[in-house]
Amino acid sequence: MIVILKDQEKREQIDLLVEWLGKQGVSVQATEGAHRTILGLIGDTSHIDIDLLRALEIVEDVKRVQEPYKKANRKFHPKDTVVRIGDVEIGGDSFAVIAGPCSVESEAQLSAVAEAVKGAGAGLLRGGAFKPRTSPYAFQGLRAEGIRMLLEAKRRTGLPIVTELMDPSQIPLFEEVDVIQIGARNMQNFELLKEVGALRKPILLKRGLSSTLQEFVMSAEYIMAGGNEQVILCERGIRTFETATRNTLDLSAIPALRQMTHLPIIVDPSHATGYARFVAPMALAAVAAGANGLMIEVHNDPSAALCDGPQSLPPDAFSDLMKRVNAVRSALL
Ligand code: PEP
Ligand code: MN
Helix, strand or coil, rough: CCEEEEECCCCCHHHHHHHHHHHHHCEEEEEEECCCCEEECCCCCCCCCHHHHHCCCCCEEECCCCCCCCCCEECCCCCCCCCCEEEEEEECCCCEEEEEEEHHHHHCCCCCCCCCCCCCCEEEEEEEECCCCCCCCCCCCCCCHHHHHCCCCCCCHHCCCCEECCCCCHHHHHCCCCEEEHHHHHHHCCCHHHHHHHCCCCCCECCCCCCHHHHHHHHHHHHHCCCCCCEEEECCCCCCCCCCCCCCCCCHHHHHHHHECCCEEECCCCHCCCCCCHHHHHHHHHHHCCCCCCEEEEEEEHHHHHCCHHHHCHHHHHHHHHHHHHHHHHHHH
């Protein structure tokens, strides 16, 4: 980190700042120019509040040389992280598809979808039991009963399950859940991130609706700082001025995140576009752009879905998409 001081500042003010920085555990190298002094901070600056420094009377500007994330940083871990869930791997050269309904609605619905996505080649089954809905009057999920149905589908199909956790009080219900999803709306729920950081199971972290990639990686860092390094990042579209799609799928997040972090990156074209007819083209584009996996919403009867029907693929369309995903993957080899 580099701190540029204002012109002609008093010696004792500079000395006080250098002393304070020393107490923060960094060593300071001062360079005095003809007009200004520049302080180079050496050591771990990740805990230094850059805005606090910037606000000081004698400080002109502060620049970070190193990113504020360490455990997620590719610079310190050049090798790709591969997250293993049973026989499924996500990351590095391994690719996996997570598919299933937006919400678990009934035993019959979940088992029909689970069998269909398994037959089409999905590696993991998704389904929301606790649903973050914009309206308090919308279907909120089957909660504990939904988790029970997911575990039943897992037993029947052998597919590992992915489901969203919204509150730490629900954690005891997630003991046999294979991958815990932290949804877009909770990406910066730091207390929740700390709670899942204390667990030892894979976390699927979705990008916040209006989050920068640095904020996204910092949220992964929260989980990793607690010792849980099995984090999968999911780009699911961001808020823009565009209204033709539910969100705007930021495909450039794939190569950009790839450069920033070693964590696996998957793409959810269902929430990103909001329309079933846009899901396949964007899924294929994500694969071509280097995604390590996809998360696709599939429903046996989309028109009757209790949540996200318009963006859900019926099983035959999902099966067709899987063939095309495989064709794009082999074309890339
Ligand atoms: C979901 O995956 O069902 C979901 C609610 O996604 P997001 O958090 O990305 O909106
Ligand atoms: Mn959904």
